[in-house]
Amino acid sequence: MRKPMKVHFTHQRHAASLAHTLDRLDGLAVRRHTASCEIEVDGVNSERAIVAVLDAIRDTLADEPASSASVLFDGREYRMQGA
Numbered sequence: 001m002r003k004p005m006k007v008h009f010t011h012q013r014h015a016a017s018l019a020h021t022l023d024r025l026d027g028l029a030v031r032r033h034t035a036s037c038e039i040e041v042d043g044v045n046s047e048r049a050i051v052a053v054l055d056a057i058r059d060t061l062a063d064e065p066a067s068s069a070s071v072l073f074d075g076r077e078y079r080m081q082g083a
Contacts, residue, residue: 004029004042005050007057008070012037014060021056044073054080 004027009015015037019030027042044050054071061067061082071078 002045002074004040005044005053006072007039007041007053008036008072009039009067010036011067014067014069015039018056018060021060022053 007015007018009018012032015030015032018039019028022028022039022041025041025043027040027044029040029042031038031040041053044053050073057069057071057080061069061080064082067082069080071080
């Protein structure tokens with residue numbers, strides 16, 4: 001079983017938007033920090049679920065080219081940039 005996918009945003013509004021989009025998932029946890037926010041998504045095991053979460057992150061960052069998210073998944077860190 002995979003470890004949870006972690007998504008780190010510097011803007012809490014992006015985290016709130018992603019959490020709202022993914023609220024139907026059982027393994028969703030939101031952690032707020034002083035200047036950032038992290039979303040943890042557990043149970044992302046199938047390719048379909050992975051793509052759904054990545055699409056939701058992309059949609060959250062849409063129309064904001066200066067925004068980004070750091071995604072930790074399967075021991076690797078990825079950066080997604082707004083467009």
